[in-house]
Amino acid sequence: MAATRVAHGGGDASAVPAGTAAAGNPDFSAIRAELGLPVEYPSAALSEVEQTAAQPVLDVARVDATDLPMVTVDPAGAKDLDQALLIDRRGRRGYRVHYAIADVAAFVPPGGALDAEVRSRGQTLYLPDGNVPLHPTLLSEGAASLLPEQRRPAVLWTIDLDRDGTAVGVDVRRAVVRSVARLDYEGVQQSLELGAAPPAVALLPEVGRLRREQAVHRGAIELGPPEQQVESDGAGGWRLTLRPRLPLEAFNAEISLLTGMCAAQIMLSGGIGVLRTVPDPEDRTIAALRRSALELGLEWPDRQTPAEFLSGLDPARPEALALHVSATRLLRGAGYTVFDGGVPDKVRHAGIGAAYAHVTAPLRRLADRYGTEICLAVHAGREVPEWVRAALPQLPSAMGSSDRAAGQVERACIAQAQAWALAGRIGDEFTATVLRSGSAGESGEVFVPAPPVIARCCGDHLSEGQRVRVRLTEADPVQRDVAFEVVAPTPV
Structure with a gap:
Protein backbone atom coordinates (compact mmCIF):
# COMPACT_ATOMS: atom_id res chain seq x y z
CA MET A 1 0.00 0.00 0.00
CA ALA A 2 1.37 3.38 -0.97
CA ALA A 3 1.98 5.59 2.01
CA THR A 4 3.92 8.68 2.91
CA ARG A 5 4.64 9.96 6.37
CA VAL A 6 3.00 13.28 7.09
CA ALA A 7 2.27 15.19 10.24
CA HIS A 8 -1.31 15.29 11.44
CA GLY A 9 -3.01 18.46 12.57
CA GLY A 10 -5.70 16.61 14.52
CA GLY A 11 -8.71 14.44 13.88
CA ASP A 12 -9.37 10.75 13.41
CA ALA A 13 -8.55 8.95 10.18
CA SER A 14 -11.75 6.94 10.46
CA ALA A 15 -13.75 10.15 10.50
CA VAL A 16 -12.17 11.62 7.36
CA PRO A 17 -14.74 11.84 4.54
CA ALA A 18 -13.95 9.39 1.80
CA GLY A 19 -12.40 11.17 -1.15
CA THR A 20 -12.90 8.54 -3.83
CA ALA A 21 -11.95 8.31 -7.45
CA ALA A 22 -14.39 8.91 -10.24
CA ALA A 23 -16.60 6.09 -11.52
CA GLY A 24 -15.15 3.43 -13.81
CA ASN A 25 -13.05 1.42 -11.38
CA PRO A 26 -9.89 3.53 -11.79
CA ASP A 27 -6.56 1.97 -11.00
CA PHE A 28 -2.89 2.89 -10.98
CA SER A 29 -1.96 1.26 -14.29
CA ALA A 30 -0.99 4.62 -15.79
CA ILE A 31 1.64 5.03 -13.07
CA ARG A 32 2.95 1.52 -13.68
CA ALA A 33 3.28 2.22 -17.41
CA GLU A 34 4.73 5.70 -16.94
CA LEU A 35 7.44 4.49 -14.58
CA GLY A 36 8.11 1.33 -16.56
CA LEU A 37 7.49 -0.99 -13.64
CA PRO A 38 8.15 -4.67 -14.39
CA VAL A 39 5.06 -6.78 -15.03
CA GLU A 40 6.29 -10.36 -15.31
CA TYR A 41 9.36 -12.41 -14.45
CA PRO A 42 11.46 -14.06 -17.14
CA SER A 43 10.39 -17.63 -17.75
CA ALA A 44 13.82 -18.91 -16.72
CA ALA A 45 13.50 -17.15 -13.35
CA LEU A 46 10.03 -18.62 -12.79
CA SER A 47 11.25 -22.10 -13.64
CA GLU A 48 14.06 -21.67 -11.16
CA VAL A 49 11.60 -20.56 -8.45
CA GLU A 50 9.42 -23.61 -9.00
CA GLN A 51 12.43 -25.83 -8.45
CA THR A 52 13.89 -24.06 -5.41
CA ALA A 53 10.48 -23.63 -3.76
CA ALA A 54 10.10 -27.40 -3.85
CA GLN A 55 13.73 -28.10 -2.90
CA PRO A 56 15.36 -25.20 -1.03
CA VAL A 57 19.04 -25.39 -0.16
CA LEU A 58 18.97 -27.02 3.26
CA ASP A 59 22.24 -28.95 3.17
CA VAL A 60 23.94 -26.59 5.61
CA ALA A 61 24.20 -26.75 9.38
CA ARG A 62 20.92 -25.58 10.87
CA VAL A 63 19.72 -25.36 14.45
CA ASP A 64 16.31 -26.88 15.03
CA ALA A 65 14.47 -23.95 16.64
CA THR A 66 10.96 -25.17 15.94
CA ASP A 67 10.33 -25.39 19.69
CA LEU A 68 10.51 -21.58 20.01
CA PRO A 69 6.90 -20.28 19.95
CA MET A 70 7.63 -17.28 17.73
CA VAL A 71 4.99 -15.16 15.99
CA THR A 72 4.95 -12.77 13.05
CA VAL A 73 3.58 -9.23 13.44
CA ASP A 74 2.78 -7.35 10.23
CA PRO A 75 0.10 -5.17 8.61
CA ALA A 76 -3.21 -6.98 8.29
CA GLY A 77 -3.32 -9.17 5.19
CA ALA A 78 0.45 -9.31 4.67
CA LYS A 79 1.77 -12.58 3.26
CA ASP A 80 5.44 -11.78 2.64
CA LEU A 81 6.46 -12.43 6.23
CA ASP A 82 10.17 -11.75 6.76
CA GLN A 83 10.39 -11.83 10.56
CA ALA A 84 9.20 -13.93 13.50
CA LEU A 85 9.69 -12.78 17.09
CA LEU A 86 9.84 -14.08 20.64
CA ILE A 87 11.02 -12.10 23.68
CA ASP A 88 11.84 -13.81 26.99
CA ARG A 89 13.20 -12.60 30.31
CA ARG A 90 16.69 -13.63 31.40
CA GLY A 91 15.79 -13.84 35.06
CA ARG A 92 16.76 -10.54 36.64
CA ARG A 93 19.51 -9.90 34.12
CA GLY A 94 17.40 -8.52 31.31
CA TYR A 95 15.84 -9.94 28.14
CA ARG A 96 16.52 -12.39 25.31
CA VAL A 97 15.23 -11.52 21.84
CA HIS A 98 14.75 -14.37 19.37
CA TYR A 99 14.34 -12.92 15.89
CA ALA A 100 14.02 -15.25 12.91
CA ILE A 101 14.50 -13.81 9.42
CA ALA A 102 13.43 -15.61 6.25
CA ASP A 103 16.45 -17.33 4.70
CA VAL A 104 16.05 -16.15 1.11
CA ALA A 105 19.50 -17.44 0.13
CA ALA A 106 18.12 -20.95 0.48
CA PHE A 107 15.88 -20.26 -2.51
CA VAL A 108 17.96 -17.99 -4.79
CA PRO A 109 21.00 -19.70 -6.37
CA PRO A 110 23.81 -17.16 -6.90
CA GLY A 111 24.33 -16.28 -10.55
CA GLY A 112 21.03 -17.79 -11.68
CA ALA A 113 18.17 -16.26 -13.64
CA LEU A 114 16.23 -15.33 -10.51
CA ASP A 115 19.30 -13.76 -8.92
CA ALA A 116 19.79 -11.57 -11.99
CA GLU A 117 16.13 -10.49 -12.00
CA VAL A 118 15.95 -9.55 -8.32
CA ARG A 119 19.21 -7.62 -8.64
CA SER A 120 17.59 -5.55 -11.38
CA ARG A 121 14.49 -4.92 -9.24
CA GLY A 122 16.16 -4.07 -5.92
CA GLN A 123 13.07 -4.04 -3.72
CA THR A 124 9.34 -4.60 -3.61
CA LEU A 125 7.33 -1.60 -4.80
CA TYR A 126 3.96 -1.01 -3.16
CA LEU A 127 0.94 0.43 -4.96
CA PRO A 128 -2.63 0.61 -3.62
CA ASP A 129 -3.89 -1.87 -6.23
CA GLY A 130 -1.12 -4.42 -5.76
CA ASN A 131 2.62 -4.56 -5.32
CA VAL A 132 5.51 -5.22 -7.69
CA PRO A 133 7.36 -7.87 -5.68
CA LEU A 134 11.10 -8.34 -5.50
CA HIS A 135 10.68 -12.11 -5.61
CA PRO A 136 7.87 -14.08 -7.29
CA THR A 137 4.96 -14.62 -4.91
CA LEU A 138 5.46 -18.39 -5.03
CA LEU A 139 8.58 -17.59 -3.02
CA SER A 140 7.85 -14.32 -1.17
CA GLU A 141 4.31 -15.23 -0.10
CA GLY A 142 4.78 -18.98 -0.07
CA ALA A 143 7.83 -21.17 0.26
CA ALA A 144 10.15 -18.61 1.93
CA SER A 145 7.56 -16.67 3.92
CA LEU A 146 7.41 -17.41 7.66
CA LEU A 147 3.78 -18.48 7.48
CA PRO A 148 2.22 -20.00 10.61
CA GLU A 149 2.61 -23.67 11.42
CA GLN A 150 5.11 -24.22 8.61
CA ARG A 151 8.70 -25.41 9.00
CA ARG A 152 10.84 -22.78 7.32
CA PRO A 153 14.57 -22.19 6.78
CA ALA A 154 15.54 -19.01 8.60
CA VAL A 155 18.44 -17.02 9.96
CA LEU A 156 17.99 -16.86 13.71
CA TRP A 157 19.30 -13.87 15.64
CA THR A 158 19.52 -14.31 19.41
CA ILE A 159 20.24 -11.02 21.15
CA ASP A 160 20.65 -10.69 24.91
CA LEU A 161 19.81 -7.33 26.49
CA ASP A 162 20.54 -6.09 29.98
CA ARG A 163 17.86 -4.54 32.18
CA ASP A 164 18.36 -1.17 30.45
CA GLY A 165 17.83 -2.66 27.00
CA THR A 166 21.50 -2.57 25.95
CA ALA A 167 22.70 -5.46 23.79
CA VAL A 168 25.24 -7.54 25.72
CA GLY A 169 25.37 -10.68 23.58
CA VAL A 170 24.62 -11.57 19.95
CA ASP A 171 24.41 -14.86 18.10
CA VAL A 172 23.36 -15.44 14.49
CA ARG A 173 23.09 -18.77 12.71
CA ARG A 174 20.98 -20.71 10.26
CA ALA A 175 17.98 -22.52 11.70
CA VAL A 176 14.67 -24.15 11.00
CA VAL A 177 11.76 -22.35 12.66
CA ARG A 178 8.00 -22.62 12.90
CA SER A 179 5.87 -19.58 13.64
CA VAL A 180 2.86 -20.36 15.80
CA ALA A 181 0.70 -17.41 14.72
CA ARG A 182 0.38 -14.65 12.14
CA LEU A 183 -0.57 -11.47 14.02
CA ASP A 184 -1.32 -7.94 12.83
CA TYR A 185 -0.50 -4.58 14.39
CA GLU A 186 -4.05 -3.56 15.23
CA GLY A 187 -4.90 -6.88 16.83
CA VAL A 188 -1.75 -7.01 18.96
CA GLN A 189 -2.22 -3.38 20.01
CA GLN A 190 -5.74 -4.15 21.18
CA SER A 191 -4.61 -7.26 23.05
CA LEU A 192 -1.87 -5.25 24.79
CA GLU A 193 -4.38 -2.63 25.88
CA LEU A 194 -6.63 -5.37 27.26
CA GLY A 195 -3.74 -7.00 29.12
CA ALA A 196 -4.07 -10.18 27.08
CA ALA A 197 -1.06 -10.00 24.76
CA PRO A 198 0.23 -13.18 23.10
CA PRO A 199 3.13 -14.50 25.22
CA ALA A 200 5.72 -14.08 22.45
CA VAL A 201 5.20 -10.30 22.34
CA ALA A 202 4.02 -9.56 25.88
CA LEU A 203 7.40 -7.97 26.68
CA LEU A 204 7.58 -6.02 23.41
CA PRO A 205 6.27 -2.72 24.88
CA GLU A 206 8.69 -2.98 27.81
CA VAL A 207 11.70 -3.63 25.58
CA GLY A 208 10.49 -1.20 22.93
CA ARG A 209 10.31 1.67 25.42
CA LEU A 210 13.80 0.92 26.71
CA ARG A 211 15.15 0.90 23.17
CA ARG A 212 13.35 4.16 22.34
CA GLU A 213 14.92 5.83 25.39
CA GLN A 214 18.31 4.65 24.24
CA ALA A 215 17.64 5.94 20.72
CA VAL A 216 17.02 9.44 22.05
CA HIS A 217 20.21 9.28 24.13
CA ARG A 218 22.14 8.15 21.03
CA GLY A 219 20.87 11.18 19.18
CA ALA A 220 18.59 9.25 16.80
CA ILE A 221 16.56 11.73 14.76
CA GLU A 222 13.24 9.99 14.23
CA LEU A 223 10.32 11.57 12.42
CA GLY A 224 7.28 9.39 12.99
CA PRO A 225 4.02 11.28 12.43
CA PRO A 226 0.94 9.50 11.02
CA GLU A 227 0.87 8.03 7.52
CA GLN A 228 -1.07 9.38 4.57
CA GLN A 229 -2.45 6.30 2.85
CA VAL A 230 -4.49 5.29 -0.18
CA GLU A 231 -6.95 2.48 0.36
CA SER A 232 -9.91 0.90 -1.38
CA ASP A 233 -13.29 2.50 -0.65
CA GLY A 234 -15.02 -0.86 -1.12
CA ALA A 235 -16.89 0.35 -4.19
CA GLY A 236 -14.23 0.19 -6.88
CA GLY A 237 -12.64 3.52 -6.03
CA TRP A 238 -9.97 4.86 -3.70
CA ARG A 239 -9.84 7.13 -0.71
CA LEU A 240 -7.21 8.96 1.28
CA THR A 241 -6.88 8.33 4.99
CA LEU A 242 -4.51 9.44 7.69
CA ARG A 243 -3.45 6.60 9.92
CA PRO A 244 -1.56 7.35 13.14
CA ARG A 245 1.36 5.07 13.87
CA LEU A 246 0.41 2.63 16.60
CA PRO A 247 2.75 2.39 19.62
CA LEU A 248 3.08 -1.32 18.87
CA GLU A 249 4.49 -0.53 15.43
CA ALA A 250 7.16 1.70 16.93
CA PHE A 251 8.09 -0.99 19.47
CA ASN A 252 8.24 -3.66 16.77
CA ALA A 253 10.44 -1.42 14.62
CA GLU A 254 12.89 -1.14 17.52
CA ILE A 255 13.58 -4.89 17.32
CA SER A 256 14.42 -4.59 13.64
CA LEU A 257 16.65 -1.58 14.34
CA LEU A 258 18.35 -3.44 17.19
CA THR A 259 19.14 -6.32 14.85
CA GLY A 260 20.40 -3.99 12.15
CA MET A 261 22.74 -2.28 14.61
CA CYS A 262 24.09 -5.63 15.79
CA ALA A 263 24.60 -6.61 12.16
CA ALA A 264 26.55 -3.42 11.50
CA GLN A 265 28.87 -4.14 14.43
CA ILE A 266 29.55 -7.64 13.12
CA MET A 267 30.36 -6.21 9.69
CA LEU A 268 32.66 -3.56 11.13
CA SER A 269 34.47 -6.18 13.22
CA GLY A 270 35.04 -8.24 10.09
CA GLY A 271 36.07 -5.32 7.88
CA ILE A 272 33.44 -6.17 5.25
CA GLY A 273 29.84 -5.16 4.82
CA VAL A 274 27.18 -2.90 3.40
CA LEU A 275 25.85 -0.19 5.73
CA ARG A 276 22.84 2.06 5.36
CA THR A 277 24.24 5.50 6.12
CA VAL A 278 22.86 8.99 6.64
CA PRO A 279 25.35 11.77 7.49
CA ASP A 280 24.89 13.74 10.69
CA PRO A 281 23.31 17.13 9.98
CA GLU A 282 25.63 20.11 9.79
CA ASP A 283 25.58 22.70 12.56
CA THR A 328 13.36 16.33 7.16
CA ARG A 329 16.34 18.50 6.18
CA LEU A 330 18.26 16.85 9.04
CA LEU A 331 18.18 13.47 7.29
CA ARG A 332 19.53 14.16 3.82
CA GLY A 333 22.17 12.24 1.94
CA ALA A 334 21.03 8.68 2.64
CA GLY A 335 23.03 6.01 0.86
CA TYR A 336 24.72 2.62 1.07
CA THR A 337 28.36 2.31 2.10
CA VAL A 338 30.18 -0.83 0.97
CA PHE A 339 33.57 -1.81 2.40
CA ASP A 340 35.85 -4.82 2.08
CA GLY A 341 39.24 -4.96 3.75
CA GLY A 342 38.89 -1.97 6.06
CA VAL A 343 36.43 0.26 7.88
CA PRO A 344 35.04 3.40 6.19
CA ASP A 345 35.40 6.81 7.79
CA LYS A 346 31.68 7.48 7.96
CA VAL A 347 29.48 4.66 9.21
CA ARG A 348 26.63 6.36 11.11
CA HIS A 349 22.96 6.57 10.27
CA ALA A 350 21.79 9.90 11.73
CA GLY A 351 18.19 8.74 11.95
CA ILE A 352 19.28 5.84 14.18
CA GLY A 353 22.25 7.40 15.91
CA ALA A 354 24.53 4.45 15.23
CA ALA A 355 26.00 2.26 12.52
CA TYR A 356 23.21 0.25 10.90
CA ALA A 357 22.76 -2.43 8.23
CA HIS A 358 19.74 -3.86 6.45
CA VAL A 359 19.30 -7.56 7.29
CA THR A 360 15.69 -8.00 8.44
CA ALA A 361 13.61 -7.80 5.23
CA PRO A 362 15.25 -10.04 2.59
CA LEU A 363 11.95 -10.95 0.94
CA ARG A 364 11.37 -7.29 0.14
CA ARG A 365 14.86 -5.76 -0.14
CA LEU A 366 17.90 -6.98 -2.07
CA ALA A 367 20.68 -5.73 0.24
CA ASP A 368 19.44 -7.81 3.18
CA ARG A 369 20.37 -11.14 1.59
CA TYR A 370 23.99 -10.04 1.15
CA GLY A 371 24.21 -8.39 4.56
CA THR A 372 22.91 -11.54 6.20
CA GLU A 373 25.48 -13.76 4.47
CA ILE A 374 28.27 -11.45 5.64
CA CYS A 375 27.07 -11.59 9.25
CA LEU A 376 26.75 -15.38 9.21
CA ALA A 377 30.29 -15.79 7.86
CA VAL A 378 32.00 -13.22 10.08
CA HIS A 379 30.24 -14.42 13.22
CA ALA A 380 31.24 -18.04 12.50
CA GLY A 381 34.82 -17.09 11.62
CA ARG A 382 34.41 -18.23 8.00
CA GLU A 383 35.29 -16.54 4.74
CA VAL A 384 32.52 -14.46 3.23
CA PRO A 385 31.22 -16.30 0.11
CA GLU A 386 32.81 -15.09 -3.11
CA TRP A 387 29.40 -14.48 -4.74
CA VAL A 388 28.67 -11.99 -1.95
CA ARG A 389 32.02 -10.24 -2.27
CA ALA A 390 31.66 -10.00 -6.04
CA ALA A 391 28.24 -8.37 -5.78
CA LEU A 392 29.08 -5.79 -3.09
CA PRO A 393 30.39 -3.03 -5.42
CA GLN A 394 27.11 -3.02 -7.38
CA LEU A 395 24.78 -2.89 -4.35
CA PRO A 396 24.82 0.88 -3.72
CA SER A 397 23.80 1.59 -7.31
CA ALA A 398 21.13 -1.14 -7.37
CA MET A 399 19.62 -0.08 -4.05
CA GLY A 400 19.85 3.61 -4.88
CA SER A 401 17.94 3.07 -8.12
CA SER A 402 15.26 1.03 -6.42
CA ASP A 403 14.95 3.58 -3.59
CA ARG A 404 14.35 6.29 -6.18
CA ALA A 405 11.77 4.13 -7.93
CA ALA A 406 9.99 3.46 -4.62
CA GLY A 407 9.90 7.20 -3.91
CA GLN A 408 8.50 7.95 -7.37
CA VAL A 409 5.81 5.30 -6.99
CA GLU A 410 4.80 6.56 -3.56
CA ARG A 411 4.61 10.21 -4.61
CA ALA A 412 2.72 9.43 -7.81
CA CYS A 413 0.12 7.27 -6.07
CA ILE A 414 -0.50 9.85 -3.36
CA ALA A 415 -0.72 12.64 -5.95
CA GLN A 416 -3.15 10.60 -8.03
CA ALA A 417 -5.37 9.85 -5.05
CA GLN A 418 -5.33 13.49 -3.96
CA ALA A 419 -6.47 14.62 -7.39
CA TRP A 420 -9.20 11.99 -7.46
CA ALA A 421 -10.34 12.94 -3.97
CA LEU A 422 -10.77 16.63 -4.86
CA ALA A 423 -11.91 16.37 -8.48
CA GLY A 424 -15.13 18.35 -8.96
CA ARG A 425 -14.56 20.51 -5.88
CA ILE A 426 -12.84 23.50 -7.50
CA GLY A 427 -13.78 26.61 -5.53
CA ASP A 428 -14.46 24.79 -2.27
CA GLU A 429 -12.79 26.18 0.84
CA PHE A 430 -10.87 24.24 3.48
CA THR A 431 -9.05 24.83 6.74
CA ALA A 432 -5.33 24.15 6.33
CA THR A 433 -1.98 24.31 8.11
CA VAL A 434 0.99 25.92 6.38
CA LEU A 435 3.87 23.45 6.12
CA ARG A 436 6.24 25.56 4.05
CA SER A 437 6.01 29.27 3.48
CA GLY A 438 7.67 29.23 0.07
CA SER A 439 9.98 31.95 -1.19
CA ALA A 440 9.79 34.88 -3.58
CA GLY A 441 7.86 33.80 -6.65
CA GLU A 442 7.31 30.26 -5.37
CA SER A 443 4.27 28.60 -3.88
CA GLY A 444 4.17 27.42 -0.31
CA GLU A 445 2.75 24.10 0.87
CA VAL A 446 -0.26 23.35 3.05
CA PHE A 447 -1.82 20.37 4.74
CA VAL A 448 -5.61 19.95 4.56
CA PRO A 449 -6.84 17.35 7.06
CA ALA A 450 -10.16 16.41 5.45
CA PRO A 451 -9.51 14.77 3.05
CA PRO A 452 -5.86 14.52 4.12
CA VAL A 453 -4.01 16.33 1.34
CA ILE A 454 -0.62 18.03 1.05
CA ALA A 455 -0.38 20.43 -1.88
CA ARG A 456 1.10 23.70 -3.10
CA CYS A 457 -0.60 26.92 -2.15
CA CYS A 458 -0.31 30.51 -3.38
CA GLY A 459 -0.53 33.39 -0.94
CA ASP A 460 1.46 36.24 0.51
CA HIS A 461 3.06 36.28 3.94
CA LEU A 462 2.49 32.63 4.75
CA SER A 463 4.09 31.45 7.98
CA GLU A 464 4.98 27.86 8.82
CA GLY A 465 2.51 26.43 11.33
CA GLN A 466 -0.11 29.08 10.55
CA ARG A 467 -3.75 27.96 10.32
CA VAL A 468 -5.38 29.46 7.24
CA ARG A 469 -8.46 29.24 5.08
CA VAL A 470 -7.70 28.09 1.52
CA ARG A 471 -9.66 27.70 -1.71
CA LEU A 472 -9.11 24.79 -4.12
CA THR A 473 -7.97 26.15 -7.50
CA GLU A 474 -6.84 22.97 -9.25
CA ALA A 475 -7.55 19.24 -9.02
CA ASP A 476 -6.42 17.53 -12.20
CA PRO A 477 -6.47 13.69 -12.11
CA VAL A 478 -4.68 13.48 -15.48
CA GLN A 479 -1.74 15.66 -14.41
CA ARG A 480 -2.06 14.47 -10.79
CA ASP A 481 -1.96 18.07 -9.63
CA VAL A 482 -3.71 19.82 -6.75
CA ALA A 483 -3.34 23.48 -5.79
CA PHE A 484 -4.89 25.97 -3.36
CA GLU A 485 -4.87 29.70 -2.78
CA VAL A 486 -5.16 31.49 0.54
CA VAL A 487 -8.52 33.07 1.28
CA ALA A 488 -7.81 34.25 4.82
CA PRO A 489 -4.12 34.87 5.50
CA THR A 490 -4.66 35.20 9.22
CA PRO A 491 -4.87 32.23 11.62
CA VAL A 492 -8.32 30.66 11.93
Missing part, protein backbone atom coordinates in the same frame (compact mmCIF):
# COMPACT_ATOMS: atom_id res chain seq x y z
CA ARG A 284 24.09 25.27 10.21
CA THR A 285 21.21 22.92 9.38
CA ILE A 286 20.44 22.43 13.07
CA ALA A 287 20.73 26.19 13.61
CA ALA A 288 18.22 26.78 10.80
CA LEU A 289 15.80 24.34 12.41
CA ARG A 290 16.23 26.11 15.74
CA ARG A 291 15.29 29.38 14.04
CA SER A 292 12.20 27.73 12.58
CA ALA A 293 11.22 26.48 16.04
CA LEU A 294 11.64 29.98 17.45
CA GLU A 295 9.49 31.48 14.69
CA LEU A 296 6.83 28.86 15.41
CA GLY A 297 6.83 29.69 19.12
CA LEU A 298 8.28 26.31 20.14
CA GLU A 299 10.71 26.40 23.04
CA TRP A 300 13.91 24.50 22.28
CA PRO A 301 16.29 24.60 25.28
CA ASP A 302 19.94 25.13 24.36
CA ARG A 303 21.01 21.91 26.03
CA GLN A 304 18.52 19.74 24.13
CA THR A 305 19.70 17.80 21.09
CA PRO A 306 17.48 17.64 17.99
CA ALA A 307 16.59 14.06 18.95
CA GLU A 308 15.46 15.08 22.44
CA PHE A 309 13.53 18.08 21.18
CA LEU A 310 11.73 16.31 18.33
CA SER A 311 10.82 13.30 20.48
CA GLY A 312 8.92 15.60 22.85
CA LEU A 313 6.79 17.35 20.24
CA ASP A 314 3.06 16.70 19.97
CA PRO A 315 2.40 16.32 16.21
CA ALA A 316 -1.25 17.24 16.76
CA ARG A 317 -0.18 20.86 17.25
CA PRO A 318 -0.08 22.80 13.96
CA GLU A 319 3.29 24.37 14.73
CA ALA A 320 4.77 20.95 15.55
CA LEU A 321 3.33 19.62 12.31
CA ALA A 322 5.23 22.28 10.37
CA LEU A 323 8.46 21.68 12.28
CA HIS A 324 8.36 17.94 11.62
CA VAL A 325 8.23 18.72 7.91
CA SER A 326 11.12 21.17 8.24
CA ALA A 327 13.11 18.58 10.21
